[in-house]
Amino acid sequence: MAYCSARLRTRQTCSWVGRPLLDQKLHYQTYKEISVKREGYSTEIHIQVGQFVLIEGDDDENPYIAKVVELFEDASELYSKKRARVQWFIRFCEVPICKQHLLDRKPDTQEIFWYDNPTCDNNISVETIIGCVRVVALAPDEVMPIDLKNEKTFFVKLSWNKKKFKPLPPEVLAQLDKLQEDNHRYQKSMEAKTKSAESPSWTTTEHAVKRIESRHSTSKSRHTASHPVTPRARKRLELSNLGFPRTPNTRISQATSCASLDSPGRMKRKVAFSEIMSPSKRSLPDGSQTSSPALKTPEKTRDIQHSCTKDARKTSPDHGMILRTRVPALKATETSEERILTPTSRGRKSSVVPSVILKPEYIKRREGKEPEVRDEAPSTSRIRRKSSILTLNRIRQQLRFLGNSKSDQDDEEFLPAAEISDSDSEEEEASTTPLPRRTPNSMSRNLRSSMKSSLQTPSKTPKKTPQPRTPRDATPQIRSRNLPAQEPTNMLEEARLRLHVSAVPESLPCREQEFQDIYNFVESKLLDHTGGCMYISGVPGTGKTATVHEVICCLQQAAQANEVPPFQYIEVNGMKLTEPHQVYVQILQKLTGKRATANHAAELLAKRFRTQASSQETTVVLVDELDLLWTQKQDVMYNLFDWPTHKGARLVVLTIANTMDLPERIMMNRVSSRLGLTRMCFQPYTHSQLQQILLSRLRHVKAFEDDAVQLAARKVAALSGDARRCLDICRRATEICEFSCQKPGCPGLVTTAHLLEAIDEMFSSSYITAIKNSSILEQSFLRAILAEFRRSGLEEATFQQVYIQHVALCRMEGLPYPTMSETMAVCSRLGACRLLLVEPSRNDVLLRVRLNISQDDVLYALKEE
Amino acid sequence: MSSRKSKSSNLIQADYVSQVQRILRERFCHQSPHGNLFGVQVQYKHLIELLKRTAIHGESNSVLIIGPRGSGKTMLINHALKELMEVEGVSENILQVHLNGLLQINDKIALKEITRQLNLENVVGDKVFGSFAENLSFLLEALKKGDRTSSCPVIFILDEFDLFAHHKNQTLLYNLLDISQSAQTPVVIIGLTCRLDILELLEKRVKSRFSHRQIHLMNSFSFPQYLKIFKEQLSLPSIFPEKIFAEKWNENVQSLSEDRSVKEVLQKHFNVSKNLRSLHMLLILLLHFWFCLGNMLALNRVTPSHPFITAADLMEANQLCSMDSKGNIVHGLSVLEICLIIAMKHLNDIYEEEPFNFQMVYNEFQKFVQRKAHSVYNFEKPVVMKAFEHLQQLELIRPMERTSVNAQREYQLMKLLLDNTQIMNALQKYPNCPTDVRQWATSSLSWL
DSSP, X not given: OHHHHHTTTOOEEEEEESOOEEETTTTEEEESEEEEXXXXXXXXXXXXXXXXXXXXXXXXXXXXXXEEXXXXXXXXXXXXXXXXXXXXXXXXXXXXXXXXXXXXXOXXXXXXXXXXXXXXXXXXXXXXXXXXXXXXXXXXXXXXXXXXXXXXXXXXXXXXXXXXXXXXXXXXXXXXXXXXXXXXXXXXXXXSOOOOOOOOHHHHHHHHHHHHHHHHSTTSOSTTTTOSHHHHXXXXXXXXXXXXXXXSOHHHHHHHHHHHHHHHHHHHHHHHHSTTSOHHHHHHHHHHHHOOTTSOOOHHHHHHHHHTHHHHHHHSHHHXXXXXXXXXXXXXXXXXXXXXXXXXXXXXXXXXXXXXXXXXXXXXXXXXXXXXXXXXXXXXXXXXOHHHHHHHHHHHHHHHHHHHHHOHHHHHHHHHHHHHHTTTOHHHHHHHOOOSSOOOSOOOHHHHHHHHHHHHSOSSOSSSOOOOOOTTTSOOOOOBOSSOOOOOOSHHHHHHHHHSTTSOOSSOTTOHXXXXXXXXXXXXXXXXXXXXXXXXXXXXXXXXXXXXXXXXXXXXXXXXXXXXXXXXXXXXEXXXXXXXXXXXXXXXXXXXXXXXXXXHHHHHHHHHHHSOOTTSOEEEEEEESGGGGOOSSOHHHHHHHHGGGSTTOOEEEEEEESOTTHHHHHSOHHHHHHHOSOEEEEOOOOHHHHHHHHHHHTTTOXXXXXXXXXXXXXXXXXXXXXHHHHHHHHHHHHHHHHHHTTTTSSOOOBOHHHHHHHHHHHHSOSHHHHHHTSOHHHHHHHHHHHHHHXXXXXXXXEHHHHHHHHHHHHXXXXXXXXXXXXXXXXXHHHHHTTSEEEOOGGGGGGOEEEESSOHHHHHHHHHTO | OHHHHHHOHHHHHHHHHHHHHHHHHHHHHSOOTXXXXXXXXXXXXXXXXHHHIIIIIOOOEEEEEEOOTTSSHHHHHHHHHHXXXXXXXXXXXXXXXXXXXXXXXXXXXXXXXXXXXXXXTTEETTEEOSOHHHHXXXXXXXXXXXXXXXXXXXXXXXXXXXXXXXXXXXXXXXXXXXXXXXXXXXXXXXEEEOXXXXXXXXXXXXXXXXXXXXXXXXXXXXXXXXXXXXXXXXXXXXXXXXXXXXXXXXXXXXXXXXXXXXHHHHHHHHHHOOOHHHHHHHHHHHHIIIXXXXXXXXXXXXXXXXXXXXXXXXXXXXXXXXXXXXXXXXXXXXXXXXXXXXXXXXXXXXXXXXXXOHHHHHHHHHHHHHHHTOSTTOOOHHHHHHHHHXXXXXXXXXXXXXXOTTSOGGGOOEEEOSOHHHHHHHHHHOTTOOHHHHHHHHOTTTTO
């Protein structure tokens, strides 16, 4: 997009506009507006509180979108003193790929989501702001207005809380709507200066009512909202209401309209600070804005309320609506207090911190018996640190749990409020509300794939014309079969199906310890929000990958049940790469869905993992066949193991390879040191373990004799301990059994005889049968080789020497004289089978010949006849 | 018809002869899946069952068909595929990918070929787009999407399987075999190879993923069976238009197979190699002798004097088959060159296979010339050198190391690539060989 490229390497200078509003409690100054000037550009960008901005991110194409909640100067920050607090929005492409399917429709290219994650760091430096953008809130079933489809406009329909998409909470919607109007007006009023401050009040009221209605019946058209007169009028009223200083400057006046948003946050902060205040007092600032008329409002509030009922109705139209819906449920003072509070929280939705404060208050009031919350609540107002918010969240969660058990009725009443506030904290949401529209967790494969494709090739954007791009964005799929696959009809077929390596067993027997170890490792990393590496080794077929898969599966379930934080899982396989550096491309693509060249992908990943990005969830990467990632400089391995060591990376790398001493053997010290010492070795299966594996797969199928199973297990354990081999042998044995028992019709059990035959078929060396079945001349040539070896005492002879022996042998046995050409043909035939090792035949008679099997074997094979 | 027959029955017979020739040549040269299989019924059953299970049940498998060259591996798989396609509802339910290790010399080309044959989306026309890495991930993605019950099974046939094992990291084999061992699109991977040590070529991870199913084709038939095959291969099919001629022909073949000399020839051929391809070679030569040399000339004279194959044709064919190629070259050499070879032979006898150079050979030759005092053989040294170089061009002698530019050619060490018996046999047949040269050949000490 054009506007991002412009800002690329230009320095920005920021300066505050307007007087600082000193916040005594917080020791920093807040501002209403900031002007950002770029070097080399004459234009200034003015950013006001409440505006939507683009924020520099990892991806130049898609900068982050956020709403400015607060602008302030923070002396504690070292480099950029000018800070902003924002409410994030995320694009669909920023949603983890694995979660994208939760949105069961195609996202519009300009659709963004209200990011509902309190743990996300919302304190940014002003310098990172690129520019303004317009965001339009839509009701869930509204269609994207086509006329607004220009680059700088985004649409919000849903919120995303790292778990699911939800419709926007109504008050957020309303607020966004309002802001958008302001924005809109802001854009317009740049040309047309404000003239009419006093517009007829009936218009505004009417309009407000209309808006309420439109909120109810969302199908209503949206253009009333962008009426040029109303917002201005409202702004004036707000100004008079809140008593902000009025300046002739248009810009300031615009800013103040947004300030109405900001102010409650500060008020709330005040409230939080003075904790001992009575509820009635606290409700005063709230009431001044929200005017919840049904409650027993204190005198002071009522005055203000009285004077501005109309204004209030219009300022927060859907507050009124919600209140209306709620009033019948009103019961006790306790709940009424909640009601007062909830609108407030709605009013300040955009600022995260105060809502955190709000919660404990509410809980405290409900519980009344948790003293430590009371102590904590005021202090948190100053805490911006994420970690403390997190701990607070945890405590809160615990408290709620207690509260839930207390009264169900209360809970039920509280539900809507909780749903509204959960846009701030995901834990709350998950534990309290059943969503009105829950996105299905599992989707059909086709849908998912089509979604993926739609992500890559936007089909509806007017600007980005969807060209018929062929290869890379197509959804690859083997065509489906016309005839349905037959299901197994008898016991043996059933057994065969279960014995196939691909058949996923319910659980992996005999790997409980390893499972537990890996699980604990990953889980601890997830819980601690740290990263780490683990090296898993073991010979092929010992269940390394399967165990890790199971661990991840269990953890994903646990994450859904909220036992561990959610994480993103990525799997790469060294063997499935064309060259080691492709691993970056694969990881990046699975992580973000973007495609890049190897070098660029490496840069992007490094940027992602090295810079502190607390918004990310933990990433778990499984690197299978690690040894294939070896390069001369070992930079791939180095990077893979280096990223987790960075502070904010939150990356867990599980690596799998075959050799136990791989780190020592092929890795440089600096690489193996980063890999760490968390190692695990999968021992080859013993015969009893193999037997258990077989029996667990054959649990309900009586197809094998017990002895046969044991035989297979013991045979394989003695050879390699490869579970795949064991399963293959048994599968082959069922075939042999079926084959031999075909006459009676009903196949019997697989016996040891069948199994022995299968083992024989798979493991017996074919050299001896090959020699036995070779022609007479070939056999005598082998004899000649043996004779020549014996004569010379060497294990190697030239063809000429062997030929002389061969001719002599043939004469002895009464065979016709073999010509050189014939003998050469015989030799090359034996060489092609690799019974002999021969040099390339251009050496002619001088080519050297060796046996590929032991002389004893040859003698044995030749003697048999 | 009868009038025409009476008019020129010979002409009609000539027509039959050329028809027979066409049918038989087609049979020997093309590996048509319509022919019969010999002695591989068990293996065939195994393979066809495997293929059917994949096609019908969607079971993934991997199998190697191992057997020496000419043992009928491709024939077997062609037969099996033909039968599989005849099963109802299978032909439209199955995808085939044929790869050959000699054509797809690296994984990049192989992937493109697979994508092309599967007709995936990144194929436009006949071209495959995307880089190697993209193609790989694309193909893997495609195959991963499927599952046992709903996807169309894919049959991968990898001819010259051992050559695929030499690809870098064995990426292709690993991925194909990995698919066959996991719950993805059902595939059956059939490798054809003549190498018995094929499993040792596979990397341990690849090997573990291979199901170790091997079908061995060993040419395990005895001489009576061989004789029967010979008979069947020469017999005319029952659909031959002219029944009487076909009957006569078949009778002739039957009597031919009972002929003692024919049996002898076949036994000798059987001793050398048991595979059917070499039998086909013999039969093609036989056809050549019978048809081209026997009948083509006769056709001009309208009377096909040679309508049926005789034992003599076979003997001639066999002689051509078992001819010593180098001996034939020696027959065409000049006397001087023969003399040089004899000199080399003596040098070999004296110095026990040590290499020689031109000067030594020339000296040896000079000794012979002086001994006999024959002016006939008294050539200039450059002429002898030219003859020597000619021998080198014919690869009857071979330099020990590569020729460097500044080395003197007279002193370059050489080795003789002929065996003593070969030289003696060639001399026996050499036309107009001077007696003294022959004598000199039998003994270097003949002047004593």
